[in-house]
Amino acid sequence: MSGPSAQRPVLRAVLGLALLAVAAGLANALMAPSGFPNLTAAVDASLESSGVGNPVTAVLLNFRAYDTLLEMAVLAAALAGVWSLGRATPTLALRPSPVLVGLLRVLGPLFPIICGYLLWAGASQPGGAFQAGAVLATSAVLYVLLAREAGPRLPELPMRVAAVAGVGVFLAVGLAVMAAGGGFLEYPPALSKTLILAIETAAMISIAVTLAGLFLGGRPRSEP
Amino acid sequence: MSGGLLFALGGIALFAIGISALVLRPHLLRKILALNVMASGVFLILVGGGSGVQGVDPVPQAMVITGIVVSVSATALGLALVLRIARMTGHASLPEDRNRAAAEAKAE
Numbered sequence: 001m002s003g004p005s006a007q008r009p010v011l012r013a014v015l016g017l018a019l020l021a022v023a024a025g026l027a028n029a030l031m032a033p034s035g036f037p038n039l040t041a042a043v044d045a046s047l048e049s050s051g052v053g054n055p056v057t058a059v060l061l062n063f064r065a066y067d068t069l070l071e072m073a074v075l076a077a078a079l080a081g082v083w084s085l086g087r088a089t090p091t092l093a094l095r096p097s098p099v100l101v102g103l104l105r106v107l108g109p110l111f112p113i114i115c116g117y118l119l120w121a122g123a124s125q126p127g128g129a130f131q132a133g134a135v136l137a138t139s140a141v142l143y144v145l146l147a148r149e150a151g152p153r154l155p156e157l158p159m160r161v162a163a164v165a166g167v168g169v170f171l172a173v174g175l176a177v178m179a180a181g182g183g184f185l186e187y188p189p190a191l192s193k194t195l196i197l198a199i200e201t202a203a204m205i206s207i208a209v210t211l212a213g214l215f216l217g218g219r220p221r222s223e224p
Numbered sequence: 225m226s227g228g229l230l231f232a233l234g235g236i237a238l239f240a241i242g243i244s245a246l247v248l249r250p251h252l253l254r255k256i257l258a259l260n261v262m263a264s265g266v267f268l269i270l271v272g273g274g275s276g277v278q279g280v281d282p283v284p285q286a287m288v289i290t291g292i293v294v295s296v297s298a299t300a301l302g303l304a305l306v307l308r309i310a311r312m313t314g315h316a317s318l319p320e321d322r323n324r325a326a327a328e329a330k331a332e
Contacts, residue, residue: 015247019240026236030229030273038274039283055282056289064286071290078297082304130289207293214300217307 051192053124060128061196065185069174072167072203075210079163088218096146104142111139119204123193129200133207140212154220159209166206170199228275235268250321252306256299263295
């Protein structure tokens with residue numbers, strides 16, 4: 001296949017002009033005096049009632065918790081999509097490099113500590129379930145690479161449960177506060193820190209298992 | 225011009241570059257890369273546009289964290305589909321693109 005649409009200069013010119021128009025329109029909207037509403041003041045005003053001190057965590061898990069709930073659902077859906085395409089195939093039949101083995105020996109015990117710290121720090125500083133989950137997923141991916149010799153053999157059922165734990169706990173909390181008289185995901189201020197931490201812990205585990213499961217590229221090969 | 229605005233304008237440029245690659249490149253791996261470039265552009269627009277004289281707005285930051293995770297999982301699903309298509313057909317591009325390229329080669 002030769003260069004992309006090399007024989008169609010007119011179409012390429014039209015595409016270029018259309019893209020310039022899109023970029024100009026976006027830039028115009030961005031530069032408009034009221035183009036980008038700033039919600040910093042609104043978040044700061046109600047930060048006290050959110051249960052956490054970090055505004056980003058407050059937005060993620062309290063003010064706009066709906067977004068995060070749906071994001072966990074998207075993660076679970078992506079994992080279901082990848083796993084439904086077939087079983088994971090061992091693509092690398094190489095012996096794990098001694099560098100990887102040594103690295104994991106040093107870093108292995110540190111990963112859970114870093115995760116716990118990031119999760120706890122997320123309440124008041126930059127950090128939170130996503131960062132902690134990404135670190136945990138990294139450790140899982142390194143261990144999968146280490147075990148690639150025989151192909152990844154992982155417990156499938158616990159992985160499935162862990163992958164939907166985040167969205168499950170999120171929904172359960174949202175419905176429980178509804179039963180207690182509030183709106184959906186409208187935490188009572190006294191309990192909000194506990195509830196947010198519970199959701200974040202489940203979300204971290206789900207994110208880690210989902211990212212690692214996506215890396216496998218298919219269902220784990222534990223069942224015959 | 226503030227630094228944030230510069231990031232946002234750069235994000236717009238990345239978004240446009242991503243669209244052009246998405247349209248012009250027939251290889252599916254390149255299309256997935258193009259989608260990722262577009263997503264990075266959107267993240268830059270959100271974070272850059274949200275930082276102004278009042279400080280950095282936490283709402284677009286939270287949206288970008290959500291967006292990054294969604295983008296990663298969508299990329300993984302896309303890559304798994306491309307692998308499947310490549311294994312079943314032997315090509316990592318869509319049949320329409322291949323047919324058009326063949327027709328153009330014949331016309332020359």
